[in-house]
Amino acid sequence: xxxxxxxxxxxxxxxxxxxxxxAEFQRAAWRALxxxxxxxxxxxxxxxxxxxxxxxxxxxxxxxxxxxxRGGCDSEIVIFLDCFKSYKDHSVDRAEILxxxxxxxxxxxxxxxxGLNFETLWQDRxxxxxxxxxxxDLENWMDVSLVPAFDALGEGSLAPSRLGGRSLGVRxxxxxx
Numbered sequence: 001x002x003x004x005x006x007x008x009x010x011x012x013x014x015x016x017x018x019x020x021x022x023a024e025f026q027r028a029a030w031r032a033l034x035x036x037x038x039x040x041x042x043x044x045x046x047x048x049x050x051x052x053x054x055x056x057x058x059x060x061x062x063x064x065x066x067x068x069x070r071g072g073c074d075s076e077i078v079i080f081l082d083c084f085k086s087y088k089d090h091s092v093d094r095a096e097i098l099x100x101x102x103x104x105x106x107x108x109x110x111x112x113x114x115g116l117n118f119e120t121l122w123q124d125r126x127x128x129x130x131x132x133x134x135x136x137d138l139e140n141w142m143d144v145s146l147v148p149a150f151d152a153l154g155e156g157s158l159a160p161s162r163l164g165g166r167s168l169g170v171r172x173x174x175x176x177x
Contacts, residue, residue, distance in 0.1 A: 021070050024115065025140040029063070029133050032113040033077065033144065039108045040079060040101075052083035052097065055151055063142055076145045084150035094127050097148045101129050105146070 006014050020026075041054045062068045063075035081097065084090045109118045119132040121143065134141040 019069055021068055021073065021140040022135070025135045026063075026068070028113050028115040028135070029075075029142050032116055032133055033059075033075065035111075035113070036105070036108050037077070039104060043104055052081045052100075055080040055082055061145070068142070070140060072141050072143065074143045074145070076147055078147045078149050080149050080151035084148075087150055087152070090148075090150040094148060098127070098129050101146055101148065105129065105131065 003011075003014070021029075037057045040057065057080070058078045060076035060078065061074040063073045079101075083093060083097070112118065113133075115136055117134045117136060119134060121130040121132055123130055125145065127147065129146040130143065131146075132141050132143050
């Protein structure tokens with residue numbers, strides 16, 4: 001593959017064929033993450049199930065921006081919760097919320113998505129729950145970070161277009177303690 005000798009008109013197809021994860025993996029991963037977002041919203045809406053409700057979820061990372069590369073990529077799912085009324089609530093209640101999210105994650109994967117494996121990762125980032133979705137052939141994987149967040153700007157105001165398409169990753173320090 002010689003990118004420098006590829007005509008400009010053929011670059012888009014070269015990227016799709018050689019650089020991006022397979023379409024099958026991308027569909028399976030997004031189906032899995034969509035099912036997870038639905039599970040979070042449904043379980044969080046039942047007062048007896050969780051003491052919190054999901055206001056909104058937002059996607060970030062290379063997978064969320066559409067810039068994922070074959071092999072490994074990352075995805076952040078920021079989960080804005082109604083139980084955080086301030087940054088102080090966020091820092092005080094975060095550990096308990098992460099435990100609740102871990103329990104939900106375990107029950108969610110009881111119905112695995114065909115073509116994907118679920119792997120837990122070393123939890124080395126405070127305030128973030130991490131796991132990996134890998135293709136069964138192990139050619140592609142997505143490291144996923146679930147990030148509970150305080151919605152300081154108000155429900156629905158953190159649309160990707162307001163951020164200029166930038167990642168909502170923890171490394172930027174947006175709304176995360």
